[in-house]
Amino acid sequence: DFEMERFEVLGVPFSLQLWDTAGQERFKCIASTYYRGAQAIVIVFDVNDVASLEHTRQWLADALKENDPSNVILFLVGSKKDLSTPAQYSLMEKDALKVAQEMRAEYWAVSSLTGENVRDFFFRVAALTFESSVLAELERSSARRIGDTVRISGNESELYLSAPRKKPKCCQ
Numbered sequence: 102d103f104e105m106e107r108f109e110v111l112g113v114p115f116s117l118q119l120w121d122t123a124g125q126e127r128f129k130c131i132a133s134t135y136y137r138g139a140q141a142i143v144i145v146f147d148v149n150d151v152a153s154l155e156h157t158r159q160w161l162a163d164a165l166k167e168n169d170p171s172n173v174i175l176f177l178v179g180s181k182k183d184l185s186t187p188a189q190y191s192l193m194e195k196d197a198l199k200v201a202q203e204m205r206a207e208y209w210a211v212s213s214l215t216g217e218n219v220r221d222f223f224f225r226v227a228a229l230t231f232e233s234s235v236l237a238e239l240e241r242s243s244a245r246r247i248g249d250t251v252r253i254s255g256n257e258s259e260l261y262l263s264a265p266r267k268k269p270k271c272c273q
């Protein structure tokens with residue numbers, strides 16, 4: 102699945118292309134072509150399924166075959182939080198944080214059903230990819246000399262103005 106999501110970061114229009122790969126084994130070879138050149142990789146698991154957390158290591162290894170690990174922003178996302186009790190969730194969270202730390206990924210827990218944390222998560226993806234795009238652009242144009250001032254207008258409260266997101270599939 103492919104989707105374009107428009108954001109506005111510090112007053113600058115910024116679009117993310119989101120490529121959602123299929124999880125089934127038979128689509129794995131196709132998935133790898135989508136990872137190539139990704140700025141950010143989001144690996145999603147089910148917080149109610151320990152095996153799915155374990156599988157994230159393999160998903161990451163596959164995705165990193167196509168990318169330079171030092172150039173990609175990683176997120177580990179636990180989904181279906183609505184289906185776990187607070188006690189079950191906090192048990193799982195310990196393991197998830199450990200895996201995220203090993204991967205050097207930022208960890209988020211969300212629910213596509215209730216929408217919990219979904220917007221904030223994508224705003225975070227937009228903010229970090231925007232930042233890395235700006236830095237990459239500065240490096241490309243060799244404008245990053247000591248003493249140069251980079252001015253980005255707009256105030257912080259405007260950082261996360263975005264177009265409304267589509268409802269997640271499971272809520273339709």
Ligand SMILES: Nc1nc2c(ncn2[C@@H]2O[C@H](COP(=O)(O)OP(=O)(O)OP(=O)(O)O)[C@@H](O)[C@H]2O)c(=O)[nH]1
Pocket residue numbers: 122123124125180181182183184211212213214215270271272
């Ligand atoms: N309760 C609940 N159900 C969810 C949530 N997210 C997804 N689901 C359900 O889980 C099932 C699988 O969701 P998908 O979004 O298709 O999962 P996927 O990982 O993209 O599946 P692949 O096609 O293998 O890539 C669907 O029945 C969804 O409705 C969630 O946050 N909470």
